[in-house]
Structures are given as C-alpha cells and as structure tokens.
Amino acid sequence: LPVLLAALVAVATCTETFVGHQVLRVVPQSDEELQKVQELQDLEHLQLDFWLAPRGLGLPVDIRVPFPSLQAVKVHLEASGVSYSIMIEDVQALLDEEQMEMLRSSRQLPLDTDTFNYEAYHTIDEIYSFIDMLVAENPNLVSKLEIGRSTEDRPLYVLKFSTGGTNRPAIWIDTGIHSREWVTQASGVWFAKKIVQDHANNEGVASILETMDIFLEIVTNPDGFAFTQTKNRMWRKTRSRHSSSICVGVDPNRNWDAGFGEAGASSNPCTETYHGPYPNSEPEVKSIVDFVKSHGNIKAFVSIHSYSQLLLYPYGYTDTPAPDQEELHEVSAKAVAALSSLYGTKFKYGSIVTTIYRASGSTVDWTYNQGIKYSFTFELRDTGRYGFLLPAKQIVPTAEETWLALKVIMEHARDNLY
Amino acid sequence: ELPLSHFSAARAAAVAVGYLRYLRGGPGRGLELRELRRARRQDIDGVGHKYYLELELEDVLDKDRTVNCTAEVLYRLGSKTSAPDVQVTVQGELRSTEEAEQEFYNRIRSLEKELVAENIPDSHGNVPPELEPIHLLAWVASGYLIWQNSTENTKFHLAQVKHVKQVKRSDEDLQFDYVLLLHEMVSQEVLPWEVTVLWHPQRGARVSQS
Numbered sequence: 353l354p355v356l357l358a359a360l361v362a363v364a365t366c367t368e369t370f371v372g373h374q375v376l377r378v379v380p381q382s383d384e385e386l387q388k389v390q391e392l393q394d395l396e397h398l399q400l401d402f403w404l405a406p407r408g409l410g411l412p413v414d415i416r417v418p419f420p421s422l423q424a425v426k427v428h429l430e431a432s433g434v435s436y437s438i439m440i441e442d443v444q445a446l447l448d449e450e451q452m453e454m455l456r457s458s459r460q461l462p463l464d465t466d467t468f469n470y471e472a473y474h475t476i477d478e479i480y481s482f483i484d485m486l487v488a489e490n491p492n493l494v495s496k497l498e499i500g501r502s503t504e505d506r507p508l509y510v511l512k513f514s515t516g517g518t519n520r521p522a523i524w525i526d527t528g529i530h531s532r533e534w535v536t537q538a539s540g541v542w543f544a545k546k547i548v549q550d551h552a553n554n555e556g557v558a559s560i561l562e563t564m565d566i567f568l569e570i571v572t573n574p575d576g577f578a579f580t581q582t583k584n585r586m587w588r589k590t591r592s593r594h595s596s597s598i599c600v601g602v603d604p605n606r607n608w609d610a611g612f613g614e615a616g617a618s619s620n621p622c623t624e625t626y627h628g629p630y631p632n633s634e635p636e637v638k639s640i641v642d643f644v645k646s647h648g649n650i651k652a653f654v655s656i657h658s659y660s661q662l663l664l665y666p667y668g669y670t671d672t673p674a675p676d677q678e679e680l681h682e683v684s685a686k687a688v689a690a691l692s693s694l695y696g697t698k699f700k701y702g703s704i705v706t707t708i709y710r711a712s713g714s715t716v717d718w719t720y721n722q723g724i725k726y727s728f729t730f731e732l733r734d735t736g737r738y739g740f741l742l743p744a745k746q747i748v749p750t751a752e753e754t755w756l757a758l759k760v761i762m763e764h765a766r767d768n769l770y
Numbered sequence: 771e772l773p774l775s776h777f778s779a780a781r782a783a784a785v786a787v788g789y790l791r792y793l794r795g796g797p798g799r800g801l802e803l804r805e806l807r808r809a810r811r812q813d814i815d816g817v818g819h820k821y822y823l824e825l826e827l828e829d830v831l832d833k834d835r836t837v838n839c840t841a842e843v844l845y846r847l848g849s850k851t852s853a854p855d856v857q858v859t860v861q862g863e864l865r866s867t868e869e870a871e872q873e874f875y876n877r878i879r880s881l882e883k884e885l886v887a888e889n890i891p892d893s894h895g896n897v898p899p900e901l902e903p904i905h906l907l908a909w910v911a912s913g914y915l916i917w918q919n920s921t922e923n924t925k926f927h928l929a930q931v932k933h934v935k936q937v938k939r940s941d942e943d944l945q946f947d948y949v950l951l952l953h954e955m956v957s958q959e960v961l962p963w964e965v966t967v968l969w970h971p972q973r974g975a976r977v978s979q980s
Contacts, residue, residue, distance in 0.1 A: 580893075586929065623959070624958035700780075702773070706775070738891060741894070741929070
C-alpha cells in the first residue's frame with residue numbers, strides 16, 4: 353500500500369487530483385462474483401485502476417475508483433449481491449498526509465528526540481516541539497511545567513527531571529536568558545536529552561537523580577529569542593515596553609532584586625543593561641523568582657550565558673566577597689578542570705565583579721542571597737572570534753564540555769547538602 | 771602583578787591583540803589570543819596606568835602554530851579622546867602569507883562587478899570560504915578601531931561584518947568600505963562602525979574611520 357501511495361504521490365504532485373477517489377476491496381467467494389468483478393475491468397469509461405487484479409476465488413481484489421464512477425461501481429456490485437469494503441475513504445486525503453510526512457523527513461523535521469538535529473540552531477517552535485517529544489518519550493522521568501508567560505504571551509516552559517519523591521532538593525539550570533547567546537539554548541536542548549540518556553543507561557547524572565530533581569529552562573527569554581530569529585540577531589533583552597520610552601526591552605540579568613539599580617546597570621531604557629523600572633518587572637524574571645520561592649528546596653542554581661569562557665560566582669553588585677567565596681572558588685576550579693579535560697577549552701573563573709565587571713541586579717546574586725549557596729553563572733564559548741555567532745558545529749562540543757562542569761557542581765551539591 | 775582572571779588584564783590584552791591585528795593582520799592572516807600568560811600593572815603618577823603583558827597568539831588559519839608576544843598598554847590619565855599607547859614585540863616568525871594574499875589580490879582585481887557582501891558570519895556562524903579573506907581584513911580594520919577607542923572601562927570585539935562593499939580604484943590599492951558591528955562587553959552594546967580599508971599585498975592595510 354505505501355508503495356502504491358508513493359507512486360500516486362509522485363503523480364499527484366504533477367497534475368492529477370484524487371479527491372473523492374475511494375479504494376474498494378472485493379473478495380469473490382463464487383465464480384459468479386468473480387465474473388462480476390472481471391466485468392468491471394472491461395468498462396474502460398469508468399477509468400478503474402486495479403491495484404490488485406482478480407486472480408481467483410478467495411483472493412482480494414483492490415480497485416481505485418474515481419469519484420465520478422463510484423456510484424456506478426457500487427450499484428454494479430450491490431445489484432449482484434457482491435459485498436465489498438471501503439479500504440480508503442478518500443485517496444487524496446491520504447496522499448496529502450503522506451506528502452506532508454515526506455516533506456517533514458526531507459526537511460529533516462524530527463519525528464523523535466533521536467532524530468532531532470543537535471548540531472543545528474533551532475526555532476522556538478522546533479525547541480518547544482522537542483520538549484513535547486522528550487516528555488512524551490519519557491513520561492516517567494520528564495514533565496513540562498509552565499511557570500508563567502512572557503510579555504508577548506509566550507509560554508515559559510521548565511522541564512522537570514525527577515525519579516520521584518516529594519519536593520526533593522533540586523538543581524536549576526537556565527539557558528537563553530539573553531536571547532542572542534544562541535549556543536546556550538542549543539546546549540540546553542542537548543542537556544535535556546543527555547539527562548534522559550544518562551538515566552536510561554544508569555550512568556552520569558542517574559545517581560544524582562536518585563536523590564535530587566533537575567529543573568531546566570531552555571528558552572528563558574522566548575520573546576527576545578523570536579526577535580533574534582526575525583528582526584535582529586543581536587537582540588539581548590526582553591521585549592517589554594515600560595513608561596513612555598520608545599525603546600524596548602529590559603536586561604533580564606539586571607532585573608533581579610539584588611543590589612537592584614546600583615552601579616553595574618543602566619537606568620536608560622535605550623541601553624542593553626537597562627535594569628527595568630523595578631525588580632522583577634519582567635515576567636521572565638518574576639516567574640523564576642516565584643518558582644524558586646515556592647519550591648523552597650533548590651540547592652544549586654546555574655544560569656548560562658555566552659560568550660567569554662568564564663565560570664562566575666557571586667557577587668556582581670558589590671566588591672564584598674561572598675561568605676562562601678572559598679568553597680565556590682574551589683568548586684569552580686574543579687568544574688573548569690573537568691570542562692577543559694574534554695577538548696582543552698580554557699575557562700577563567702572567579703567572582704563576577706573581579707572577573708568580568710560590576711553588574712547589579714543579576715540572577716545569581718539574588719539566588720545566592722536567597723540561600724542557594726551553589727549559585728553559578730557560565731559564559732560559554734568562544735572568546736570573541738565568533739562571539740555570539742558561534743558556528744553550529746561547535747554546539748555539541750560546547751554542550752559536552754559544559755556538561756562535565758555542570759556535573760561537578762551538581763555532584764558537589766548532592767554531596768554537600770545543606 | 772595581576773591575577774590572570776582579572777578583568778583589567780583581559781581588557782588590556784584585547785587592546786594589544788587589536789593593535790597587533792591592525793599591524794600584522796591581513797586577508798591571509800588572522801591573529802587570535804590563545805592565552806594570556808602574565809599581566810602586571812603599573813600606576814604611573816600623573817601619567818596613567820600601564821599594563822605589561824605576555825601573550826601567546828595563534829594564527830586562525832594555522833592553529834598548530836603559536837607565537838609569543840610581549841605588549842605594553844598605557845592608558846593615559848583623564849584622556850577620553852586619545853588612544854592607549856601600545857607597543858608590541860612578536861617573538862619568532864609568523865607564517866608567510868605572501869602567496870595567499872597575492873592570490874586574493876589577483877582574484878579581487880579580476881572581478882567584473884565590485885564585491886558586495888553582508889552578515890559575515892551569518893546568524894549561524896557560517897563564513898563562505900571565498901569570503902574568509904574579507905572577514906580577516908575586517909579583523910584588521912576592527913583591530914584599528916578597537917585600539918583607537920578602548921579605555922580601561924571597555925572591551926571590544928568584532929561581532930559581525932554587517933556590510934562590505936568594494937570600491938574600485940584607479941591606483942593599485944584595493945578599497946573596501948565596511949560597516950562593522952562592534953560588541954562592547956561592559957555596556958553590552960553592539961554598535962555599527964563605518965570604516966574604509968585600503969589594502970595592497972606589499973603596502974599592507976591602511977584604515978580610516980568614516
């Protein structure tokens with residue numbers, strides 16, 4: 353059947369249409385019935401197309417009947433008491449479906465997370481469809497949470513990876529909070545698949561999942577991400593409009609309630625580090641704040657950016673060292689060594705304020721002040737050669753090496769619960 | 771002595787690399803910082819802040835080879851309008867690019883229509899191989915801009931070649947008018963800069979800001 357359909361598809365894409373055509377099946381039980389069916393073969397004006405020609409008693413005869421001839425054929429069979437069944441109600445409908453399927457596979461639209469192309473950048477729709485596929489394939493491990501909606505009313509999805517328990521201590525990872533940092537969302541997709549694979553193979557993070565949950569928000573700033581795909585590849589912020597400014601967007605990594613509005617952010621709505629009118633003004637930020645507070649048991653929080661190849665810990669808004677500075681520095685050293693072990697990629701590490709610049713209202717300063725000791729920010733590849741425009745072939749190597757660093761952090765959190 | 775992870779060392783290094791790209795880069799040679807090996811800072815009263823750097827550089831077209839370099843970057847006090855003073859010494863030889871650059875020169879000269887291109891790399895990071903020399907020439911131009919416009923509070927990178935247009939000349943130079951997007955790390959702004967590059971295989975690059 354598929355072969356015949358495929359042949360028809362080839363024809364259908366040219367000129368013919370098969371709207372309303374049906375495929376009837378007759379199984380002649382007697383010589384009379386067989387003769388009646390053979391008679392149909394001689395009626396050329398009916399334009400019948402025998403997919404299975406009459407061969408003998410008890411053997412099926414399949415006939416594609418054009419719409420104008422349907423009545424005539426059915427009357428001919430019924431009048432002689434020859435029973436038939438309708439195998440295909442509308443040939444064109446089936447052809448359309450097949451054609452769509454063929455287009456999908458030729459455009460390499462994945463049918464499952466194993467055929468998904470991790471070595472390419474994807475649209476929001478493709479990532480959201482990936483998320484749904486991952487959940488459908490692993491319903492006992494993965495669930496999708498909607499923690500809020502963006503300014504432009506896009507859903508904010510978080511994947512929860514859990515093997516059970518109630519409100520287990522958890523790890524949070526987010527990617528794509530700055531929309532132009534495309535390698536991060538792409539890495540997030542890879543991380544999601546990796547977690548599922550590790551669990552299935554009982555290796556890697558499988559042991560972490562025995563006692564902890566992992567939350568992963570892949571497209572943390574969907575409005576910005578959509579904008580980078582359609583209008584401006586270099587867009588960083590959200591797409592909100594506040595006050596009467598003609599300028600759009602707030603820097604979601606300056607909008608948190610930690611040193612909000614102090615040095616290290618801008619009060620000018622037309623700048624890339626605009627902190628917004630007040631803390632958590634951005635739904636993309638507020639939804640995470642609400643989630644973290646109501647969960648109450650997150651032990652490690654990692655927010656992922658690009659580029660610069662850095663692993664950073666609090667603080668950004670002050671020179672005062674974080675109370676856990678020493679431990680965070682040690683964990684960073686281990687994480688960076690693990691990362692480097694794979695492809696030799698070199699990362700520097702330290703507090704935000706000494707390593708990159710003063711930044712107020714940043715994510716991990718807030719999470720740290722909430723008591724989430726293991727709060728880290730990554731800046732992934734590269735160091736400026738391609739910057740935000742990292743070639744797609746570097747996505748998987750970047751995700752792979754970063755994952756090794758993430759595991760160090762996750763394992764440390766698991767082994768040092770507080 | 772500065773910790774190598776401190777931002778001030780990274781910013782000074784970026785200035786040195788920009789300067790070096792301007793001086794020694796070309797359509798056949800793109801220099802990239804492999805590693806910052808050492809950084810010291812000296813505060814000179816009444817003058818400014820001077821950074822002493824030891825850098826390891828690589829040629830992006832010949833990644834297995836690296837070359838060491840020392841640099842001094844002086845940011846003058848209170849001067850928002852003058853470029854940092856930079857001195858660099860390259861230890862050892864850079865790979866010869868004469869053949870590749872002559873070939874590029876001949877190819878462009880023989881074009882019937884003036885070359886026009888945009889978005890290098892594209893959104894997905896792709897650079898068509900025939901445009902790589904144009905990309906590297908943009909590095910030379912951005913190196914000049916970065917050197918001229920850096921302060922201790924900025925760190926620039928070339929984000930993208932937004933647009934490039936060849937302008938045919940009656941003399942022997944190639945001329946390219948670029949619109950370059952520079953990303954400034956501290957403010958996070960990505961802004962367009964117009965710049966004109968004259969280039970000749972023997973005479974090298976001359977950059978002028980539009």
